[in-house]
Amino acid sequence: MTKKCKRCGLKTVLTQDDIEKMVNEVMSMKGVRLAREDEYMKRIDICAECDSFIYSSTCAVCGCVMQVRARLQDGKCPKKKW
Numbered sequence: 001m002t003k004k005c006k007r008c009g010l011k012t013v014l015t016q017d018d019i020e021k022m023v024n025e026v027m028s029m030k031g032v033r034l035a036r037e038d039e040y041m042k043r044i045d046i047c048a049e050c051d052s053f054i055y056s057s058t059c060a061v062c063g064c065v066m067q068v069r070a071r072l073q074d075g076k077c078p079k080k081k082w
């Protein structure tokens, strides 16, 4: 059985395909302000080294999928690492 997040009900372990679908959905939303690609890469590199980064996708502090959150211009790290 697939484990689900207690907070949002999504699967806890996402496939690359799941992540790509979420990213594409958010990036195609009207009015979403995105971070520059270099800023996104800087953020996701910091997450990748963080103890709170779990399942290669999720921040254990805020529960967000970082491949999405780090792309948002106003996205923030709850530990203020970026």
Ligand code: SF4
Residues within 6 Å of the ligand: 046, 047, 048, 050, 051, 052, 053, 058, 059, 060, 061, 062, 066, 076, 077, 078, 079, 080, 081, 082
């Ligand atoms: S958002 Fe911050 S706390 Fe969460 S995984 Fe990334 S660096 Fe770590």
